Amino acid sequence: MQNKKVQFIDWGLVDYQEAWDRQEEIFAKTLAIKHDNRVNDTSLETPNYLIFTEHPHVYTLGKSGHMEYLLLDEEGLKAKNATFYKINRGGDITYHGPGQIVGYPILDLDNFFTDIHLYLRTLEEAIIQTLGEYGISAGRYPGYTGVWLDPDNEKARKICAMGVRASRWVTMHGFAFNVNADLTYFGNIVPCGIDDKDVTSMERELGYPVDLEEVKSKLKNNLAKLFLMELT
Template identity: 75%
Template sequence: MEQNRNVFFQDWDVVDYKDAWEKQEEILSSIVKQKTENRVNSTEIPTNNYLFFVEHPHVYTLGKSGKPENLLLDEIGLEERQATYYKINRGGDITYHGPGQIVGYPILDLENFFTDIHLYLRTLEEAIIQTLAHYSIVAGRYEGYTGVWLDADNEKARKICAMGVRCSRWVTMHGFAFNVNADLSYFQNIVPCGIDDKDVTSMERELGRKVDIEEVKVVLKDKIADLFEMNLIQI
């Protein structure tokens, strides 16, 4: 089947985590269904690709390989912090989503791009790294871990973007959480990504000022489009 690198893009603004999760599942299922029908019926109907940006109200999510004890709050503590908690079906451990954070959900049929989940993650990381470079923040990777880090080669290592994905028949969902102006105190209530000896940071903390999150979204969207060689279509 011919590759389709058109990607429908939409900024969901602020959406409850559960609603966004259900929407992702619905879209992924429709793409997988089309792939199955193509195979069964020997058809070549192109599959769609999507990229969504969103901000969530305060929420903690635990990946399928994560440890529940890495959430350091009980139900009363969650209520006091006005946060919700979900066990979900992505990879990785526990993380936080909240206002001031760009959460990206690429729902891509990787057969339209490349069938390599590690390359997929590295390409998403590179988009974040290049976006940070646009703001003169030097970032990179931490060997053995996903996500984007600052000073990964020394004791000051700190994470600025977490990642966790699910892939079904080469169709992706979930994605990344990029701290722009996020309230970092919420990370004190978890063992972020199961790593208890590393710090978490944000663009605001690194630059010493609030950052225009809408501007960052534009830069990041362009970096993702360039690196994946995709044609973004606003919807």
Template identity: 65%
Template sequence: MDSQLTTCVSGPAAASDASLQAAAGQAGQNRVVRLEQMGLVPYQTAWDYQETLLAATLAIKTQNRLAAEAGQLLAPTPNHLLLCQHPPVYTLGKSGKPEHLLLDEQGLQAHGATFHRINRGGDITYHGPGQLVGYPILDLENFFTDIHRYLRVLEEAVILLLAEYGLRAGRIAGLTGVWLDFEEGAANPRKICALGVKCSRWVTMHGFALNVNTDLSYFGYIVPCGITDKAVTSMRQELGREVSLPEVENRLLPHLATLLGAEYVA
């Protein structure tokens, strides 16, 4: 199984809170997740690290396939969660349109930003300081083999986190991610968290980007996900104050652990 999903793809109806909680109780092979809170790191550095972790996990899965054929014990596969921020960067997925980046090379340099074509699906998005980016490198065979459910779990963790700050967030049918004013017919739907993942043999990479104190002006130089009729927002924009990003990290982690049925190690 090798697939890419992103902020711009449609999915099934959103899972209920109860069904997501129930999914966390299903048995898995190894539900320990190694947590790394990395701070501000260049995008390429984080991407290369993800690829290294992904390759190591896939190598174990290949060895396990041979071991199973020989009737030998299987080695547990690892799970990782990287939390970080990036200097200003635009990333374009495999199905994205280059014209959705509205800056040329000189414009990128003028705004201190870089640009990367990457191996998730979907279109263009922005990462920058003040944005909490999460990269789960999980073997979903340790949890549940359903990539759409996985996306719903990531969304649900963010929705629960935002509720702690008094922000009512949810999903919009046909659009992955977390939104404010998400109800059908709402006057000003705006995205606060984007999702984009790749899954190879049930091992995930890439992840989510939650706008905490993000400089939203950078979104003015792209057509985010190719969507022209909806806005982008941040926790700071909605609350009218700076929000502690370490606090947001630490509040998000328990929700992810509960929904996945996971536990963290450093």
């Protein structure tokens, strides 16, 4: 039987390494339950988590990423008060920082649907619907993951980056949604390896800082609706 219950947790501002370690621990426990079910022919429920957080300034490079897309050396990172990690998600280089909603769904997709492409499109749709509630029209840029504004013309600009990892249909990592983020930090990388497109935020598009907690609430509800989650 599918377990649609999802525990929502807001970690607040957490160091990237600490958040990665916490994710890995939850991820490993879920995989262990699935392994035991398979080996012992049992049917223990696997848990699901939806985690929101923010990170201090940090750049992360996915396993298929290109190191040359980081335009800072070690001294440059120190000057920007930023850190850098090579990590085990898909995707290229991106930035995380305050004013950004970083979402880490750790879901057993056997509880929902076993389709990674649909999983990514559903995450994107939740962001698109949330932006729509603020009068911001968003969509998808052909050939790339994430959420974009004006994706069909030369003004295309990215407002949410995505990079996930999955094993035996259990997910980790997720998305980085620019709400009030300091966009100058994106000038130190080639974001997601795309060097001819801009990056934006809700604050830039609307012309004023947005209530981050309000956006979290709307986004959480849209994710629950689209995935048919029972948030706890």
